[in-house]
Amino acid sequence: MIKSELIQRIAKRNPHLYHRDVERIVNTILNEITRALAEDNRVELRGFGAFSVRYRKARIARNPRTGEPVEVGEKKVPHFKAGKELRQRLNQGNPQIDR
């Protein structure tokens, strides 16, 4: 499913809303998550999962083709961990998940 299909499905279920409003709703949600992370905040969506920012130290990497060392500065990377409910739904009937 891509974003336009997600918008389509939500629009179909909410016939009283304009399509462009549904577009704005989906974009607002995604944009708000990204913005929170850019401000070093955590986003915790119960049942769905949590987005957080992890830090990577500066390191010397290598160009895999030439073997030449390249300096990589410190950076932040977004991280997502699926929530308990979603993890259980993905593994329905498996008693080993989140006992």
Add this chain to the structure above:
Amino acid sequence: MAGKTITRADLGEAVHRQVGLSRSESLDLVNQVLKEISDTLVKGETVKLSSFGTFEVRYKKERIGRNPKTKEEVPITPRRVLTFRASQVMKKRINGES
């Protein structure tokens, strides 16, 4: 600025402000969007949201784990795990490059 936790309620508030729907309807739509994404993933389908990122379900085969304390071998059941790959746009924004 750092150290805050954003929740469904905050996303609902943002939708309320940006789109102008009532607070309760805004929160309901946030929940609908998250449910649609979850339901799609549970079906095993990938969800690709441009300029945000991709959620993908991956299958893990059974493997042998070990209880680190008792050293007892335990089979780890096959399972489906969810991965998220952030888009370049998100990575750049988080690093203040756009």
